[in-house]
Amino acid sequence: MxxxxxxxxxxxxxxxxxxxxxxxxxxxxxxxxxxxxxxxxxxxxxxxxxxxxxxxxxxxxxxxxxxxxxxxxxxxxxxxxxxxxxxxxxxxxxxxxxxxxxxxxxxxxxxxxxxxxxxxxxxxxxxxxxxxxxxxxxxxxxxxxxxxxxxxxxxxxxxxxxxxxxxxxxxxxxxxxxxxxxxxxxxxxxxxxxxxxxxxxxxxxxxxxxxxxxxxxxxxxxxxxxxxxxxxxxxxxxxxxxxxxxxxxxxxxxxxxxxxxxxxxxxxxxxxxxxxxxxxxxxxxxxxxxxxxxxxxxxxxxxxxxxxxxxxxxxxxxxxxxxxxWFGNSVTPKTWKDTWLNEGFATYAEWLWEEHEGGKTPQQQFDAFFEDDEENDRWDFPPGDPGTAENVTETPVYERGAMVLQQLRKAVGDKTFFEILKEWPAKYRHSNADSKDFIAFCQARTDEDLTDLFDDWLYGKGKPDWEY
CATH class of the missing domain: 2.60.40.1730 (tricorn interacting facor f3 domain)
Incomplete structure (x- = not known):
């Protein structure tokens, strides 16, 4: 959506x-x-x-x-x-x-x-x-x-x-x-x-x-x-x-x-x-x-x-x-709690398209969100834990979900990140997966410890105080 x-x-x-x-x-x-x-x-x-x-x-x-x-x-x-x-x-x-x-x-x-x-x-x-x-x-x-x-x-x-x-x-x-x-x-x-x-x-x-x-x-x-x-x-x-x-x-x-x-x-x-x-x-x-x-x-x-x-x-x-x-229809969340696996990826696709069209890079779009000091609902709840049914289609699931992926990209490097974008939907093609599956999938492809990244950016309350 x-x-x-x-x-x-x-x-x-x-x-x-x-x-x-x-x-x-x-x-x-x-x-x-x-x-x-x-x-x-x-x-x-x-x-x-x-x-x-x-x-x-x-x-x-x-x-x-x-x-x-x-x-x-x-x-x-x-x-x-x-x-x-x-x-x-x-x-x-x-x-x-x-x-x-x-x-x-x-x-x-x-x-x-x-x-x-x-x-x-x-x-x-x-x-x-x-x-x-x-x-x-x-x-x-x-x-x-x-x-x-x-x-x-x-x-x-x-x-x-x-x-x-x-x-x-x-x-x-x-x-x-x-x-x-x-x-x-x-x-x-x-x-x-x-x-x-x-x-x-x-x-x-x-x-x-x-x-x-x-x-x-x-x-x-x-x-x-x-x-x-x-x-x-x-x-x-x-x-x-x-x-x-x-x-x-x-x-x-x-x-x-x-x-x-x-x-x-x-x-x-x-x-x-x-x-x-x-x-x-x-x-x-x-x-x-x-x-x-x-x-x-x-x-x-x-x-x-x-x-x-x-x-x-x-x-x-x-x-x-x-x-x-790829993200939602073929690889479908096991429960509605993991809707960010749909919307975060689809939003990130928009970011990549904007760059493809000669506009801002995903990092520039991430920075604009991260540096925005205006009061907004981007940090109302963590994308990996919406908390209530009413939050399933709210801003953090989309925008902060995409920000999680940009943080992941910086952590693992472009080569590994773009491999993940292809290998994740290939492994779970026409099946169901959740956030734990995704975290394990990513961790298996890098020597970088991703624990803090997902703890703070996917599950942490409020605006994280750090970025890669």
Whole structure:
């Protein structure tokens, strides 16, 4: 995500009050245990669910534009991590009309954003099982106390769909935590004059009886917050880079003129970032630029393969969001506490781009922040320990996160640092990692003791009183 406003908008996304609710289950007589309603995330303890790992989501969505009504089916393929007599899925709002597990009707209950499923037959540890949820209604976006919106947000001509950190559960049931990544297939049906854009590659587009169905396939593992199904009237362009990487760009006509300069440079940006970060980790790339309601008060989200922009973005924002494909999308934090591994790297990519464009060097940008004596929120909390859910997308995670990387660069030297920029996303490609993993990874590549650096710059309170 990019905190910098598009035009006059600021970036933030936080958890709604509903996440404070938790779910409970009762015994069914079926052998096994009840899957937990949470994975123990230090900032979002009610997000995610225990007892299973999802491997694939099949989402069939039919959206009635005039009524803003969604009729949907989700088929969720998962592997049991323990013997289960029940398990939970995250789903906020919407009405569930039926649940089946491996083709058999299952009992279910709702409490808060938890859907508890009780199959008629227990699920054995190690077994792969398929859960089909039929549901519908008018999706309701999520808001934080400050008014930031996420999830399925209705627009003048469709829906702007972005899920960080919790909004995915406003439109499909799942294990809504970055620690459980899966492949996705989307089937989205809309009136024929509209376009439905999701992650991955467009497999088919068929129109019948005035409605068009778009089928998208996203084969690489993806965290739920990175999924999108954005609907609107878009100018669509498709192309390929010289190496064959397909590009799909959808732009609201109202944003086309202001978006053109930045989006024209998308192939150049991808090529430049490949040079720094290594092989692009996905099968396609692109962008979605929507014209959103005034209440959308953040700029962009790094939705996998196609970042979604709440309005026309500048080139630096495109650089930031595309850098997330290495840092955040491919290498995804184990918990939300480690969001700096996403945002610090993406911000540092902006610093490197500015230098590439003939502007300030990363050191000059670091110095400007470090020497700035004006009162600001850069030092409010350490990037490695945000402390509260509300801080996940605040300034220290971005700016001080990037400053940690510049300090690391000075400590280990340019050669080792730029090797880290390539080797880190290569080692953890399509998996999850945390700050401890990163610290160990860096320490193994230098004789310099990095303890004080990370203790003070990543975890220390207030402004550190030293720099390399």
């Amino acid at each position: 990019n905190r910098r406003p598009l035009r006059s908008c600021g970036a933030t996304a936080a958890l709604s009050v509903a996440l404070l609710l938790s779910a409970c289950t009762s015994g069914t007589g079926v052998k096994g245990t009840d899957g937990a309603g949470g994975v123990g995330d230090p900032l979002f303890p009610a997000l995610g669910n225990g007892g299973y790992d999802v491997t694939h989501y099949g989402l069939d969505l039919d959206y009635d534009m005039p009524r803003a009504h969604l009729d949907a089916t989700a088929e969720i393929t998962a592997k049991a991590k323990k013997d289960l007599r029940s398990f939970k899925l995250d789903l906020q709002g919407l009405k569930v009309s039926g649940v089946r597990v491996d083709g058999k009707d299952a009992a279910f209950t709702r409490k808060g954003h938890k859907l508890t499923v009780r199959p008629t037959v227990g699920i054995e540890k190690g077994a792969t099982f398929r859960t089909t949820v039929t549901y519908g209604g008018t999706p309701q976006e999520m808001t934080d106390p400050g008014g930031a919106h996420e999830g399925w947000v209705k627009t003048r001509d469709g829906a702007f769909v972005a899920g960080e950190p919790a909004g995915a559960m406003t439109w499909f049931p799942g294990n809504n935590h970055p620690g459980d990544k899966a492949a996705y297939d989307f089937k989205i049906t809309v009136p024929k004059r509209y376009t439905a854009v999701a992650n991955g590659e467009l497999r088919s587009q068929k129109t019948a009886k005035g409605r068009t169905t778009y089928e998208w396939h996203s084969g690489e593992p993806m965290a739920s917050y990175l999924a999108t199904a954005t609907i609107g009237t878009f100018n669509v362009s498709t192309s390929r880079m010289r190496d064959g990487l397909p590009l799909y760009v959808a732009v609201d006509p109202k944003e086309a003129a202001e978006s053109k300069q930045a989006l024209d440079r998308l192939p150049e940006i991808i090529t430049w970032e490949r040079g720094l970060f290594g092989k692009y980790p996905f099968s396609s790339a692109g962008a979605i630029v929507d014209n959103t309601p005034g209440r959308i008060d953040w700029g962009a989200l790094e939705s996998q393969t196609k970042p979604v922009y709440a309005g026309a973005a500048d080139t630096e924002t495109v650089v930031h969001e595309m850098a997330h494909h």
